[in-house]
Amino acid sequence: MGTEAVGTLAYDAPAAKVDRRRLIExxxxxxxxxxxxxxxxxxxxxxxxxxxxxxxxxxxxLRGFARPLGTASSSEDPLLPHLYPAGHGAGNPVAPPVHVEATEEGVRSRITLGRQYEGPRGRTHGGISALLLDEVLAYASTSAGRGGFTAYLNTSYHQAVPIQVPLEIRARIDAEDGRKTTVKGFIALESDPEVPLVSATALFVIPRADYEGNQK
Ligand SMILES: CCCCCCCCCCCCCCCC(=O)SCCNC(=O)CCNC(=O)[C@H](O)C(C)(C)COP(=O)(O)OP(=O)(O)OC[C@H]1O[C@@H](n2cnc3c(N)ncnc32)[C@H](O)[C@@H]1OP(=O)(O)O
Structure with missing residues (x-):
């Protein structure tokens, strides 16, 4: 058995799966x-x-080994993060390398964005900032045991988010109401973490059990 860290939980996943996940990452x-x-x-x-x-x-x-669309990857495990989501999958080269940790207030992620996320020269593309906020705000909801799909994500762009400069993203739950969770957060410079460059409010909704979007 191999041990892989999941937040603060050390989980003994089968060694072959851990080795495979490491290669995918x-x-x-x-x-x-x-x-x-x-x-x-x-x-x-x-x-x-x-x-x-x-x-x-x-x-x-690699194309010769492609799994059919809509089928699970052999790397999947119910207790470990999926490796291919576009927002945070460690095995997905398009995903920014998002790692999230718990804080007293909610969650925090530290990240430095590479050249592929540039929009205007030297600045992060606004859609990438929204992606990061969607991810980290969703983590805040999920790590509080709520989760849900993003129903809306309202972003305000106050200042440029620089490329290749350490950033900090923080998020916390603002309100809980039945299936609905409102989360707030912002991106800042790691060197100036109290000044929001981009801020966001998101609503995450846990779908009804009979919601047709749940059907595969
Ligand atoms: C092992 C450990 C690993 C840990 C690892 C964790 C990883 C954790 C990180 C994951 C990170 C992923 C982060 C990506 C998150 C996405 O990107 S999700 C994908 C993008 N979003 C979507 O595809 C959602 C598409 N929309 C839908 O599926 C449906 O509209 C929804 C959101 C499920 C809602 O459907 P529904 O439940 O049928 O909605 P409905 O009953 O009409 O409304 C429920 C309530 O929500 C309100 N509502 C719904 N939509 C809206 C709206 N747009 N505006 C305002 N209110 C609304 C309604 O008014 C209603 O309110 P009440 O009347 O109850 O007060």
């Missing part, structure tokens, strides 16, 4: 690095051509 991290390098590269044409050929070959190799 490493591949996600490696490709995330490739994506960041791609967005920054002022490489000469021959280097770009070499990268195109090598990347196409790697993609072709």
């Amino acid at each position: 490493q591949l996600g991290d490696a490709v995330r690095g490739l994506v960041a390098a791609t967005c920054a590269a002022e490489a000469p044409p021959e280097e770009l051509e070499r990268a195109i050929a090598g990347t196409r070959q790697l993609a072709e190799g």
Whole structure:
């Protein structure tokens, strides 16, 4: 058995699954690095051509093992985070590397965004800021035992969120009302954590048991 940390819980997952998940995370991290390098590269044409050929070959190799859409990954475990969600999946190279920890108030995430998340020069794309807030606010709801789907996410952009600068995202539950949870949070510089750059309020709704969106 191998041990993988889940928040403060140490869970003995089967060793083969832990090893497989580690490889999936490493591949996600490696490709995330490739994506960041791609967005920054002022490489000469021959280097770009070499990268195109090598990347196409790697993609072709992996495509042969694709699982059908809508089926579970063999890495899934009921007690461990999924590895492929677009917002936080460690194995998904498109997902920003979001790690969340509990605080006395709610939750906090520290993150430094790579070049692939740039919108206006040197600034994070606003949609990426919204993605991060959706994730971290959802964690606040989930870690309080509530969860739910995002019904709305209202964001206010006060100042630019810089790329390649350490950031801190904090979230806390504002109100609970039956199936509804309202959560507030903001993104700040780690060096100036009380000044919101982007703030958000989200409503998470736990669907009714008979909600048709639950059917696969
Ligand atoms: C092992 C440990 C690992 C831990 C690891 C944890 C990971 C944890 C992190 C996960 C991170 C994921 C973060 C991504 C989160 C998404 O991205 S979720 C995907 C995006 N969102 C969606 O797809 C949702 C789409 N919408 C829906 O499915 C449905 O509209 C909903 C939200 C489920 C609501 O459906 P419903 O329950 O049928 O809604 P309904 O009964 O009409 O309304 C319920 C109540 O909500 C209110 N409401 C509903 N919609 C709205 C709205 N838009 N505005 C205001 N009020 C509304 C209604 O007015 C009603 O209020 P009351 O009358 O009860 O007071």
